[in-house]
Amino acid sequence: MNASLMPTYSRVPLSFDKGEGAYLFGSDGRRYLDFGSGIAVTALGHAHPHLTEVMHAAIGKPWHVSNLYEIPEQAQLAERLVQNSFADYAFFCNSGAEANEAAIKMMRKHHYENGQAEKFRLITVEGAFHGRTLSTIAAGGQEKYLKGFGPKADGFDQVAFGNLNELRAAITPATGGILVEPIQGEGGIRPMEVEYLKALRTICDEFGLLLIYDEVQTGMGRTGKLFAYEWSGVAPDIMSLAKGLGGGFPIGACLATADAAKGMVAGVHGTTFGGNPLATAAGNAVMDVMLKPGFMANVDAMGKRLLKGLKAIGADHPKLIEAVRGYGLLLGIKTVVPNTEFQARLRAHGLLTITAGDNVVRMLPPLIIGEKEVDEAIEIVRTVATDWA
Template sequence: MIPSVLPTYNRAPLAFVKGEGSWLTAEDGTRYLDLGSGIAVNALGHAHPALVATLTEQAARLWHVSNVYRVPEQERLADLLVARTFADTVFFTNSGTETAELAIKMVRKYWYEKGEPPRTTILTFEGAFHGRSTGAIAAAGSEKMVKGFGPLMPGFRHLPWGDMAAFEAAIGPETAAVMIEPIQGEGGIRVLPDADLRAIRAACDQTGALLILDEVQCGMGRTGRLFAHEWAGVTPDIMMVAKGIGGGFPLGAVLATEAAASGMTAGTHGSTYGGNPLGCAVGATVVEIVSDPDFLAEVGRKAGLFRQRLEALVATYPDVFEAVRGQGLMLGLKCRVAPADLVNAGYGAHVLTVAAADNTLRLLPPLTITDDEIAEAMRRLDEAAASVSRGLSSTSD
């Protein structure tokens, strides 16, 4: 018999009833150190006092009015994002998937209004994850995501990750846009080199193609800059943002230049809940905290400490791990075993991690994680790795 909740997830046998900072408490009272942050969502940890205060205050005033009217909280958050980024304008959504849909529509409408409606091809990359709507899975193109869901939306050309020769051969006057994650999250914490991102930006400038950056997982301070593309010194035309921007409240945003957004006039897009007062009030508090230079500097410092200790962990268990990947507090352990084995061993050590593609274990702790919590994380990760290593030894015997 099918359960009342549609069984589309392979859920762990855990349920949590309380969260505080970097910690989650299960139904039986056991505390777990959370190195997943709801998959990079809880950027400021669980129940951050500033977010609780903002949400409580806003909830007592106004929850929803719809986009038929002006939404002052929405305008405030948009102003903050415009002031702190490349963008001239912002559209608010509820999720990263919705940002992908709008980004695709924005590109196509841009070229339609410029008198080139056939220019619809968007270049995307193997290993990408842009969401689970029909448009987003067509953009990613992996068999795992698209099998059984055809016919797919046309207009995407999938290129191998990291192959700049293939990219340079593919982009041309008929290319509408390039859509890429500066760091692939679901794809295995694979970092796009700064030089490659600069080359992609230059090729877009040369051909007129728009550059869409998907910073749903790598943005909002996770790399030690507000957005990951800042390390390369380039700017996109369109950027997808979600996850961390709401600090746990469902919120996403598409940021764009005036030129890229020029086709999106009244009636061309909409959202019932997107940009609601609750989400935008919380989002503004998150942006104010995360964009502070001192906060970002601390993310960088803690990331260096965490990575150094992870390198030591890899050296200690060469039968389990291959290398450390990532940037800032978006880190991955390339594994020689199935990442799921380490995730499960982590449950026994009371530490939460997230599996990814390319045999990689994701570590996405709250940006507020403390030095003591990093030390405790390493103790628990060591326990999990030792458990997996012992299993390998017993199997070989």
Template sequence: MITSVLPTYNRAPLAFVKGEGSWLFTEDGGRYLDLGSGIAVNALGHAHPELVKTISEQAAKLWHVSNVYRIPEQEALADQLVEHTFADTVFFTNSGTEAAELAIKMARKYWYENGEPERIEILTFEGAFHGRSTGAIAAAGSEKMVKGFGPLMPGFRQLPFGDHEALRAAISDRTAAVLIEPVQGEGGIRTLPDSCLKGLRDLCDETGALLIFDEVQCGMGRTGKLFAHEWAGVTPDIMMVAKGIGGGFPLGAVLATENAASGMVAGTHGSTYGGNPLACAVGGAVMRIVSDPAFLAEVNRKAGLFRQGLEALVAAHPEVFESVRGQGLMLGLKCKAPAADLVKAGMAEHVLTVAASDNVVRLLPALNIPDADIAEALKRLDAAAAALSGHAG
């Protein structure tokens, strides 16, 4: 008999009733160290005082009015994003999936309005994850996500990750855009080298194709810069943002240059909830905190501390781990033992992690995680690895 909640998740047998900083508390009083952050969503941890204050004050004033009217909170957050990024304009969504849909529409509409309607193909990369709508799964193209959901939206071609020759051979006068995650999250914390991002920007400039970055998981300070592409010193034409931008409140956005967004005139796109006062007030508070250079410097310091400990962990348990990968506080443990087993062993030690493809366990802690909690995380991961290796032996 089917459950009242559609059973599309293989859920862990845990239910949390309270969160505080980097910790989650269960119904029965259990205390868990959260290294998943709702999959890179709770960028400032749980119940951050500034976010609680902001959402409480806004909730007492105004939640929703629809985009029929001006929304000052939306305009203020858009101004912040434009100030701190390459973008000239922003459209707000409720999720990364919705941001993906608009990015696809924007790229194709650009070429339609510029007299080349045949330029509809969008090049993507194996291992990518852009959401679970029909357009987003067509973009990613993996069998796991698309099987049984055909016919798929046409106009996407998946290329091998990091294969420059394949990309150069594939790009043509039918290419509308290239869509890529600077750091693949679901794909196993795979970082595209700076030289590749630079080469990609040069190739798009050479051919006219638009460059779309999906920074839904790797953005908002996660890698130690406000956005991951900043490490390479390049900028996209369009960028998808979500997860951390709302600090736990549903919020996403598409950022674009004026040129790339030129086809999106009145009536071409809309959202009932996107950019509502409640979401944008919270997003504004998150941006004020995360965009501060001092905050980002702390993210990098904490990342160095955590990574050093993880490298020692890998060395101590060579039968369990292969390597550490990632950037900033978007880290992954490439495992020799099954990644799912390590996640389960971690739960037994009351530390929460997230599995990914390529047999990787993701570590996505709050960006403001205290040093003491990093030390505690390493201690519990060590115990989990020891239990796993003992079981394996």
């Protein structure tokens, strides 16, 4: 603990001075299997050779020039994101919350440009997490993040998870869009049904609303496809990205169709740092690796192997584990016992994980893991479960 740090986090008294692939080496002299990836960020693990090489080269070039000038690395990353998604444009920023801010502003501007400035409200879903800025805590709608920070920002209406009737009933002439995470991450790895996502698309088309997917956590290969929306076969109009996009370097992006981005012209939105040469060099290096044939197949295969192993442990220990769920390498163990205690015991056995809402322990390993790491993690979970029982 450092007395000079604002105490906004409850930290584990552990630091790391070396990382290699899926492993972190702690200040306590121990080796940890990192199945938290810094909350789904280090998608290619630690010290990935390609990322390291690209970033070494980028360090020797201008780090920052601002968006007053052209940035070839940024243009290249935008092109690649656009070519591999539904989108026509990418806007770069520095975090997930900022990507969502851009999405929310874009939705409002779109309707304003269409002469319907009254359509500024956004429907969101209970259990959501969209970030910690004033508008994203209002979008997330969770009392624990809103409390004490003054009146909730106007323009956000929340409906129950998975309830289409309630969602339809919440639409008014002031509604401009719907914002969802295809799989709620912080909310406890709660996947939305494919049929539900398809219905959201239909509803948005019927009522002239923009569909916004927050893929800050589910995007960049986490579920075994580059973007989780691909599983449902229907695309959003706007999508936010961050986390895995920079492989550990802070970068966010907001992708959109040309129609949704109507009105996003010079001067209406911006950021000093967004998409700078260092950040977009990292993004391109991540894309180099993720777009290679076989990358997503590995995420899918390792995800299935991990899911199967965890489900088997759950079946053997129903008093400890209620359910195991998720897609790809975005998996959650809903524990019966306190999730924080389960997580602490896993860490004591050398496995790092992340907790989430709904009493869930999240498994977010780097996407480059192989069978050895998956089996090692399963073994640790089994040991903890057996010892506990």
